[in-house]
Amino acid sequence: MMQPQASSWQLPPAMADSAASVDSAYNFIFWFSVVFTVVITGLILFFVQKYKRRKGVKSEPTGHFNKLEIFWTVTPSIFIIFLFHVGFSSWIHNATAAEGATEIRVHGKKWAWEFEYPGGSRTSDLHLEVNKPYKMIISSQDVLHSFFIPEFRLKRDAVPGQYSFIAFTPTVVGPAHVFCAEYCGTSHSGMLANVIVETPEQHKEFVATLGKKPKLCGTPAVECTVEKWGESLFVEKGCPTCHGMGGSGTIGGGKSPGPKLAGIFGQPQPISGGAPVMADENYIRESILKPNAKIVAGYNNVQMPTFAGSFTDDQLDAVISYVKSLK
Ligand code: CUA
CATH class of the missing domain: 2.60.40.420 (Cupredoxins -  blue copper proteins)
Known part of the structure; x- marks a missing residue:
């Protein structure tokens, strides 16, 4: 087991895998800034002194050095692209959940x-x-x-x-x-x-x-899991009428009027007239509240009513957990 790193004068102790890449990006940018601030300020002071206006000396316009101009445009650009890479790769790391998280x-x-x-x-x-x-x-x-x-x-x-x-x-x-x-x-x-x-x-x-603290849900309140609660809401609001029992996509042996829900979670959904969309929590939430925002390919002639206002946020979470659990 790792010991907490002593907190430095700048940062609290690092206690997760996400910390190392953020800290190295931070330290790199910090020391990069320190070095360039010192060097540039030093050069400015040096030139101010060396070329300051002197009595009896006429100032003359200097020439134009293309090579120098290109050098000090390209070099900082390379540094900026590198800094972007450092920051972006650590952002990606924290945005992607490990298998089985x-x-x-x-x-x-x-x-x-x-x-x-x-x-x-x-x-x-x-x-x-x-x-x-x-x-x-x-x-x-x-x-x-x-x-x-x-x-x-x-x-x-x-x-x-x-x-x-x-x-x-x-x-x-x-x-x-x-x-x-x-x-x-x-x-x-x-x-x-x-x-x-x-x-x-x-x-x-x-x-x-x-x-020891079982969750109570439904009416009348019984002990249940979030998924079970979601299932009872799913039935209560009449979702199986269009999506089939358990979101199976079938009713009485035939295809149900609404698309299948079982097994869609975490999979790309084909969308009519658009790019496929990943079926995540946000997609399912939107499909319940604004059903016509993204219509599943092949279901253009089915109008699903909106369920905005029919669910509290907690109920919505429960229904989403239920859909997620359908295999
Ligand atoms: Cu600030 Cu919540």
């Missing part, structure tokens, strides 16, 4: 964070197991927030009406912190949460305590 939903609201684990239990502190890959599915119930863990060097906006994602693997056991990094009103500065990176044994104990 545990998904945790992050709910931002004025003014608190809530973390929802597989199975639907929620806590106000984020418990993670060391050296396990995670994917956060971030959403907001009200205004823009920003999910920020300085020790992981990660920050992603929580945007009302859509999901954003961030992936990482915590590498060090210990405490870290969640801040809100987007001004969101009176108690923005108090929108904090603890991150607790645990050993596998500690995390097992934590998960066991979650098991």
Whole structure:
């Protein structure tokens, strides 16, 4: 197990796989700036002194040096492209979830964070197991927030009406912190949460305590998982009428009026009159709320009614989890 790196005068300790590439990009840009600031300022001062106006000396226009002009245009451009490469590759690294990553939903609201684990239990502190890959599915119930863990060097906006994602693997056991990094009103500065990176044994104990708090859902309320709740909403709102039971895409042995939902998650969907779209959380959400924004190829003559206003955000999350679970 990695030990936390001592926090430098500039940065908090690095506690996730995402930190190394961010720190190297930061350090490179920092020292790059220091070196060039010193060299350029030094040269300016030197030339100011050397060529300052002197009594009795007439100033003459100097010539034009094409080679020099090209040199100081091309060289900084190369540096800028390199800096872009350094930043962009670390961004890609944090945007892609590892195979088998545990998904945790992050709910931002004025003014608190809530973390929802597989199975639907929620806590106000984020418990993670060391050296396990995670994917956060971030959403907001009200205004823009920003999910920020300085020790992981990660920050992603929580945007009302859509999901954003961030992936990482915590590498060090210990405490870290969640801040809100987007001004969101009176108690923005108090929108904090603890991150607790645990050993596998500690995390097992934590998960066991979650098991003692079963989630209640549906009417009448019964103990259930998020997927089960999603399924009951799916049936309640009449979705099987067009998509078939379990989103099978068949009704009574024939093709259902609406497209098949089982097995589409994570796969590209053919779209009528457009490029295929990846069926992720945002796609399914949009298909429920604005069904005609992207019509599945072959279903042009089917008008699906909008379900905007029919679901709360939590219910929408549950239905999406259900569709996701359909194989
Ligand atoms: Cu939420 Cu600032």
